[in-house]
Amino acid sequence: xxxxxxxxxxxxxxxxxxxxxxxxxxxxxxxxxxxxxxxxxxxxxxxxxxxxxxxxxxxxxxxxxxxxxxxxxxxxxxxxxxxxxxxxxxxxxxxxxxxxxxxxxxxxxxxxxxxxxxxxxxxxxxxxxxxxxxxxxxxxxxxxxxxxxxxxxxxxxxxxxxxxxxxxxxxxxxxxxxxxxxxxxxxxxxxxxxxxxxxxxxxxxxxxxxxxxxxxxxxxxxxxxxxxxxxxxxxxxxxxxxxxxxxxxxxxxxxxxxxxxxxxxxxxxxxxxxxxxxxxxxxxxxxxxxxxxxxxxxxxxxxxxxxxxxxxxxxxxxxxxxxxxxxxxxxxxxxxxxxxxxxxxxxxxxxxxxxxxxxxxxxxxxxxxxxxxxxxxxxxxxxxxxxxxxxxxxxxxxxxxxxxxxxxxxxxxxxxx
Amino acid sequence: xxxxxxxxxxxxxxxxxxxxxxxxxxxxxxxxxxxxxxxxxxxxxxxxxxxxxxxxxxxxxxxxxxxxxxxxxxxxxxxxxxxxxxxxxxxxxxxxxxxxxxxxxxxxxxxxxxxxxxxxxxxxxxxxxxxxxxxxxxxxxxxxxxxxxxxxxxxxx
Numbered sequence: 318x319x320x321x322x323x324x325x326x327x328x329x330x331x332x333x334x335x336x337x338x339x340x341x342x343x344x345x346x347x348x349x350x351x352x353x354x355x356x357x358x359x360x361x362x363x364x365x366x367x368x369x370x371x372x373x374x375x376x377x378x379x380x381x382x383x384x385x386x387x388x389x390x391x392x393x394x395x396x397x398x399x400x401x402x403x404x405x406x407x408x409x410x411x412x413x414x415x416x417x418x419x420x421x422x423x424x425x426x427x428x429x430x431x432x433x434x435x436x437x438x439x440x441x442x443x444x445x446x447x448x449x450x451x452x453x454x455x456x457x458x459x460x461x462x463x464x465x466x467x468x469x470x471x472x473x474x475x476x477x478x479x480x481x482x483x484x485x486x487x488x489x490x491x492x493x494x495x496x497x498x499x500x501x502x503x504x505x506x507x508x509x510x511x512x513x514x515x516x517x518x519x520x521x522x523x524x525x526x527x528x529x530x531x532x533x534x535x536x537x538x539x540x541x542x543x544x545x546x547x548x549x550x551x552x553x554x555x556x557x558x559x560x561x562x563x564x565x566x567x568x569x570x571x572x573x574x575x576x577x578x579x580x581x582x583x584x585x586x587x588x589x590x591x592x593x594x595x596x597x598x599x600x601x602x603x604x605x606x607x608x609x610x611x612x613x614x615x616x617x618x619x620x621x622x623x624x625x626x627x628x629x630x631x632x633x634x635x636x637x638x639x640x641x642x643x644x645x646x647x648x649x650x651x652x653x654x655x656x657x658x659x660x661x662x663x664x665x666x667x668x669x670x671x672x673x674x675x676x677x678x679x680x681x682x683x684x685x686x687x688x689x690x691x692x693x694x695x696x697x698x699x700x701x702x703x704x705x706x707x708x709x710x711x712x713x714x715x716x717x718x719x720x721x722x723x724x725x726x727x728x729x730x731x732x733x734x
Numbered sequence: 735x736x737x738x739x740x741x742x743x744x745x746x747x748x749x750x751x752x753x754x755x756x757x758x759x760x761x762x763x764x765x766x767x768x769x770x771x772x773x774x775x776x777x778x779x780x781x782x783x784x785x786x787x788x789x790x791x792x793x794x795x796x797x798x799x800x801x802x803x804x805x806x807x808x809x810x811x812x813x814x815x816x817x818x819x820x821x822x823x824x825x826x827x828x829x830x831x832x833x834x835x836x837x838x839x840x841x842x843x844x845x846x847x848x849x850x851x852x853x854x855x856x857x858x859x860x861x862x863x864x865x866x867x868x869x870x871x872x873x874x875x876x877x878x879x880x881x882x883x884x885x886x887x888x889x890x891x
Binding site for chain 1 (some may be wrong): 778779781782785800812816838839840841843844847848849850851853854857860865866867868888889
């Protein structure tokens with residue numbers, strides 16, 4: 318018996334564990350057998366495990382791997398400089414193991430709309446393309462736990478820093494159109510989303526993630542069932558061939574490898590809807606408080622936030638040269654009204670030039686020209702304010718057990734040389 | 735004139751004290767001339783060059799420190815080439831248990847980036863057993879594992 322047989326034999330004895338050598342450990346870590354493993358020289362590590370190697374084989378490059386099983390990767394801020402996040406730079410958040418989508422699976426992919434609807438229906442991707450308007454929108458999507466790393470005491474989960482955010486151009490049909498075509502019953506108040514990924518334990522009766530949203534949000538015309546990203550196919554790790562895109566809310570609402578949406582007369586109770594998942598305390602608590610599940614509420618809109626994507630932190634800048642700094646800002650369901658920049662640790666602020674969103678829910682681009690006044694270490698701070706006057710805090714906002722919604726100001730370092 | 739020996743001894747001690755202070759305390763002339771731009775610039779370039787190499791673990795925890803962006807590996811201990819993925823070794827050999835139980839479902843990389851409170855670790859194990867299909871841990875293993883995780887991957891370490 319080896320580590321990979323745990324699913325078949327749930328009893329692990331310490332002795333057995335001792336027998337399993339490093340190569341079996343590797344197999345266990347990757348979650349799949351490695352062909353020609355015996356050819357692997359000691360000291361060499363399969364690419365899938367090497368933390369610093371770009372995951373080129375997944376069509377991703379430059380991302381930081383936080384976890385290799387399930388695979389989770391974030392984008393360093395300076396690689397998010399593009400106005401539209403490239404496919405290879407879009408972050409990856411997996412709760413389970415992605416499905417293998419081969420040609421046949423692609424041909425036969427369907428999505429079922431059922432539950433509290435007048436007539437439950439199943440659509441192929443071609444059906445969707447034929448029956449509904451195709452729309453293309455730039456939509457920002459951020460992981461609810463982006464910034465988790467900076468909470469103290471630590472919050473459990475992937476320790477995202479800044480880069481679990483992207484704004485791609487998604488093409489698909491409006492979720493609203495599809496729901497209305499099957500007839501939403503008046504008693505439907507909540508959606509439940511299902512995908513084709515599988516649970517880490519290998520138990521096929523378990524879902525790794527199945528979340529939903531209130532029907533009012535679901536009927537917003539900016540939610541789309543997407544089959545294309547940036548005019549190309551969706552990367553496998555980002556949910557190909559079909560996924561939901563629900564902008565402004567935690568990324569987990571945007572089910573990947575989408576197979577079914579069910580309407581309910583109560584809040585969804587699927588995987589990662591309950592307990593502490595994607596929830597924050599219903600009232601503010603001191604850091605480190607153990608909060609009872611009944612006092613946790615579901616996260617809806619993400620908060621206002623901004624990133625400095627140029628220059629890269631640590632850049633050396635020649636004195637006397639004016640240089641551009643720029644980035645993006647977004648605000649969940651709202652718009653960003655201003656972005657301010659500070660070069661003196663927040664003592665004074667200067668207004669950046671801010672563009673309106675290309676469409677609602679697209680992130681907004683900002684820029685400013687700066688000149689360093691002296692040699693030495695400077696920090697540039699960026700601070701966005703949303704259309705309701707909420708401003709990014711200079712420190713982590715309210716501590717919560719799972720470390721969600723950290724929208725503290727982004728800072729980069731520059732050196733005057 | 736006859737000198738009081740006590741005064742001689744005291745004077746000697748006083749001179750000695752002044753001498754010591756001269757050696758151990760910095761003098762005004764020790765402060766480098768910061769108006770010397772040439773000297774300054776060399777220091778600033780070195781400062782900028784060195785900054786990126788600062789490893790995260792010696793940076794005092796500061797949520798806002800921009801160097802967090804360049805110290806990208808969140809779980810610096812995680813080592814896929816090690817038999818136990820870089821898990822800290824303990825005398826009770828709990829690292830073997832941790833490797834075995836945890837990797838049945840997920841990578842140790844997610845374990846080793848945590849800095850959770852002991853209470854949170856207990857909650858997490860409970861959640862994995864009850865909701866995530868982890869096998870029920872024998873109580874003695876559970877105790878060892880909880881202690882190990884709270885020792886090595888905790889906010890209070």
